Amino acid sequence: MQPSQGTLVVALAVPFLAAAVTPLLYRVLGERIAYFGAAIAAVAFALIGTQIGTHGTVTIPWIPALDVSLALYVDGLSLLLGLIVSGIGILIFTYSGGYMHDEPGKAKFYTTLLVFMGAMLGVAFAADLLALFVFWELTSVSSFVLIGHYQDQADSQYAARKAMFITVAGGLFMLVGFLLLYTISGDALGTATFRLAGSGGMIENAGAMQEALRSAGLFVPVVALIAIGAAAKSAQVPLHIWLPNAMEAPTPVSAFLHSATMVKAGVYLVGRFRPLLSTPEWELVFAALGLLTMTVAAILAVAADDIKELLAYSTASHLGLIIAGFGLQSVYGAETGAFHILNHALFKAALFLVAGIVAHEAGTRLLSELGGLWRDLPITAAVAAIAALGMAGLPPFNGFYSKELLFEATVYTAEHAGGLWWLLPAVAVFGSIFTFLYSIRFLSLFFGEKPDALEHVHSPPLTMLAPPVVLAALAGIVGLGGVSATFGVHLGPLEHFVDRVVEAVGATDPHFGYHLPTSVTPAAVMSAITIGVGAVAYPSYGRIASVIERLIAIDPLRPNFYYDGLVGWLDRTTIVSGTVQTGRLRTYAIWLLLAVASLALAGYASAGVVLPAVSSIVADPAMVIVLAVAIVAALAVTRAPSHIAGVLTLSILGFMVAIFYILASAPDLALTQLVIETLVLVLFLLVLDKLPEFYGEVDRTRALRDGAVSAVVGVTVFLTVLISTAGTPGQPIAQYFIERAGVPADHGSTLLDFGGGGNIVNVILVDFRAFDTMGEISVIAMAAISVITLISMRERGESQ
Amino acid sequence: MSSEPRPTDGDTTVIARTITRVVVPIIMLVAIALLLQGHNLPGGGFIAGVLTVTGFALIYVIYGLRYVEQELLHRTVVPRSLPISEGAAETDVDPPIIKEFGEIFTVGLALAAASGIVAMALGFPFLSQGVWFLAGVPLYGHMEVASALAFDLGVYLVVVGGLLTILAVVGAE
Amino acid sequence: MSEHVVVAPLVVALVTAILTLGTRRYPRGQRAVSLLGIGAYAVAVLALASRVVPLGVLTGSGGTTETLTYQVSNWPAPFGISLVADALSAFMLVLAVAVVVPALVFSALYVEEFAQRVSYHSLFHFMLAGVTGAFLTGDIFNLFVWFEVMLMPSYVLVVFYGRAEHTRAALQYTVLNLLGSAVMLVAIGGIYATVGTLNMADIARRLAHAGEFGIDPAPVLGLGAILFAVFALKAGIVPFQFWVPAAYRAAPAPIAAVMAGVTKKVGIYAIIRLLFTVFGTATVGGGLAPARIAEGLGFGMAGKSFLGLFGPVLFLMAIGSILLGGLGAVSRNDLDDILAYSSIGQVGFIVLALALAATGPQAVRTAGLIAALVYSLNHAIAKSALFLISGTVYEAVGSIRFDALGGLSTRRPILASSFFLGGIALVGIPPLTGFFGKLLVFDTAGKAIVAGEPFAGVALIVALAGAVLTIAYVSRAWNRAFWGSPSDPVTRSYQPTALVAVVAAFVLLVAVLGIGFDPVYRAAEAAAHAATDRTEYVEAVAPEVIG
């Protein structure tokens, strides 16, 4: 069934429209704006819900010239993400109503959150690469604003900037990948298109696309570029470092953006591209990336003391699990990814909301300061138990099933590929052990002894309690579905829905089902090892954590070592202001003149200009004398012992030039030059009267260096004159002026097509090229105004 | 040094002053001749303009700026401690003489531009020029009128006004 | 012939400049004349643009672009001066309008009364006349004249507010540009001596048929390189960028906006016109040594065309500009400083697209030019808006140094949002215009890679590095100036409502033009075609032949 264009467009537009009115609406509604947001999310959720069962593309033209449209594609994967975004959105907005009670900047907060939700829905449904990218970057920007919510805190600023830096930069790499795909699609599909999914899209022609990519040698680069984008967004090692800092955001943001939805964008992307690019290279890149992240982030989580930090690393780790799943080519891989997106969203959002409640009510987020909270927060403790055990991968909670699928998928791959691929299941188990450890550690804050420092902890308001309860209930139901399926009662709609997701990520004819293990499969054994080793190791948790802490304190291993080093250097570098922009006119002029000279010489050389043969040096003796005097004058200027002497010799040069003009048959020029030279002399004398005598004795090395620069300039000019005077262009336009300047022998009473003057130069100035003259007199007028301005504006105006 | 007599004032000799008195009118005459004949013989707005300015410059160098203003242009001299204070005169942004010069080049620019726009109004492209031959003019008999003269006059005025402004401002300091 | 619509923008700017000179004694009248003049200028430009690029072209519903010519003083080309309005000129003129109108309105509110009366308005309009003349003229000496008309006011506007560092900046700016002017004269003289004409269309034609005109085109390559250097000086491309940071910081905010937004683009325009229209198909007999070296390195395609030299040169200059601008901006502690360095880097992106265009095959050439034009448009709007915002911050707070700022986002939310929008447009966040600029530059590089140009890979890496640097300095400026606890000056700041309204409305353009990008792209496409269509250009001007 085709999806409904109207429904989808409204679902996507509603959050943006709501965002646009939020700043105003906030003045009316005040805090209740949170429920307005929840209502908007609910509307979107309902609208998207109506599209379950549909499949296909709807297109809204946007930039026809570039063949870009806001095409929306509906399939299992986009519906899954769309429902998670809007569904969790409802809960987050509701939760925020309680959580944000005393916080500043609520109007901005809700506006941005709504924009984010709209953008995230856009990411879910976009069928066009460019449209996808638009929404993708919008989520990064809203994330920046939300992480920096407490904008006067240095930590928030640092975190926001880091997140923006990594996600936007990663996005740019991805964009390059998209563009390469676009260009290649021209070869593969006949016409270049940005269309990814749907009819006529790249996925439909995956074979041709792969072939074209390979023949252009771009297959691996494209996979790598997309991997960078996905890794940046989904906090994969080594780009995971922004996610723990992002916890500076208010907790609803952490729950919404940084666990359930935005960070899923990268994962989603991998899933979306899976049918297009899934190959052995793909498998290698993403299985390695995913498992590495899963393990490293889980280890880091064990060392965390802040509960939000623990959850952040845990999020990265679970996203790694999903990526690894999508990386593996078998159907189990697809199922792992598809199912775990859902499971993770449910339990992790719930855990974040729990963390928010704890922080809000207990006033601290440090594990070392917390414990025994179940007495004060019994419902919260129950929620935490369901969610945390799911996270740990303990049967029969929801996370268990998707982790089983991952084990199955790794074993499957290892069995088929053999060799080093056996590392996959080993690493998966190894990482999962840490997952088990930190999950239990998280849960421990509700049990055991309550520290004395902790005062009575209030129970949270209903608006804050209900959302995690709903999430935990859903997680619980998914978990129970596995139990009942063991006895043959399947959670039909869910399994069917996951089927469609699996199909969307490239598996053909899937039959998804999940249940508790009923026989000793490799996966069941791996789960048993995980839980067993975890349980044995848990008593040594403190020691393990301190070992990890010591390890990550070593600089090259420190997660932020590279980022802080690079950005710290950038923020302080004086490489440009210190070495290039020195403020010395001398340096600037040298660069300018040498660059011009080398460009000219390069031009002559590369065009193979041959120096004209000089048969004889014929020159008018008068001219030679005049020019010789001019040179002597110029030399004298450079060696002038005083300003006055210099100016006087300078005017000798000027007068020689005037005589030269006479010899060159240019009386107008000579006259002008003569008079102008006088004026310049007067002007110089007037100004020099006020200036100090300053000669600036030249030191030898500097004179030599400047002499070399001058020589280069001089030689360039010398060559330029030689070469250009040798030119003999046919039909130079000057002839026209000579012919047309005067008055023809026969003429009527008006003359328009002749200049009508004897002085050709003047006729050119006032008629043929009067336009030049118009500009020129503007310059003179402006020179006058400028001089007035220079004098009358001094000491005035802005001081910086 | 505004209203103070310039140090050079005392230094200029009687000979210099006398020569100036003789030479300057000649310069002015030559300048006007150059302007008018520029279309046919060496000359034109530029040359005439710079020559006129030179004449003024000569007087200025020999006699000082005060003389130019008071005696030649009949302007009262205000202490020219630029920048002029805002409160002094609401409408005067420039000291008096510079204002006059400013008007000269403004008029010159306007004249030049207007001559171009008139051509547009007559259906020709911007800055088109023409020549009219008039028969039966008294004394001349046959006379040619070039529209370019208006443009050239504009050029002349801009050069005179602009350069004098520069000289006056620099000299006033 | 008397298509006055071509010359109208120039005449309007000139007349307005003269009128503002004449009304200096009546400050209100002067301001009214100035504002009316800029309105008339906008109307004139739009009228011209709509003739050259009909609406149908912009909407994709058909219609063809036209190249209008105008022979000033009614002498035929190449003897009289030609004005040529093609899609490229029209694009640049509209770009100028987009910047100068808000800049002038801003000035009327921002620049102090006295300064406005002394000369500000006249200088502004003369500068605009210079810009307009440079975009329209089809004659290289006339281009020199309009360059001077544009430069003369900019010299004094840089030093408009007299302080020591401003004077220093103006001195450097002036001396470097005076050298540039002298060098430009040499280049023009040399080209005239070797080609025998000054008309650009005529030069293009004579170079294309060198034999028939008895021309040896070989020297023209070197002379053209000199001319190119002068244009690069105007555009502030490495190694001609030295004057940029100090001059932009010294100039009053609206002037910095016009200089970064418009006069820099005059340099870009002139480079495009010279290299792609005039030299586009020029070739030299014999071997172009660098072209052969480039061939060896894989720059290929251009063969013995003039672009064989300019392609690699542009490429090196682009890399230098992107890195120098980015690394320079990232550690500055003052808004204007960051924006000034940033403009070096951003122009580097434009030049990078041009470099790819110069070396690549036809498809890449068109793509590169479109990218350069779209990027220019975004840079013009975003950077100018940011300079105006910096001016507004100065007006409101009294400083633009980071150590005196902080917390503006809570105190001045609209101003802060405007900066945010402009900033992320520079970064290239969709759907703002800046995104499309980056997109098209990347796309050009991608196309070049697919076309097998090995250096395109380097171009792509440099572009990515430059983009990352942009993120670094924009986010840093935002953090330091707009987030954080309000500093004392910020707490005491006032709200210059009118200024904020102007900049907010202005900066919204980056969103409006981004969301409605289709016509922008089509306009840039038409301009790119006009830039490379030498035949159309020559035929429109139709220079006559003597003898």
Next chain:
Amino acid sequence: MSAVTVGTPTILLASTSAGSEAGQPQVVLAIVLGLLFALGTFLVLRKDVVRVVWGVTIISQAANVYLVTMGGLRGAVPIISHGGAHGEVTDPLVQALVLTAIVIGFGTTAFALVLTYRVYEEHGTIDLTEVSGR
């Protein structure tokens, strides 16, 4: 619009007439201009602002001389009597261009000088090594 009729190209002059001497490279001028540019450059690189202005002045003057040279140095004064040209005149176009350039050069020189004065006022020195600084 009668002037439009100029459009029909007529054979005005044999194209070779003006170029008869143009093919001869001007060695003397090349040397002189090279030296002038070199000396101007040397001055521009000094630390005394006044000398820098001198340098710029020399360079722009040299550029003007260059431009005149480009017209070829042979031929009569470009003044004609009614009825058209007689004999061979030198290239009037470059002269017109140079006239424009000279006057523009004066305006910019004047500005540069006043700017120098301003530099002195602001900094108390015209030594560029002291004026600069970041």
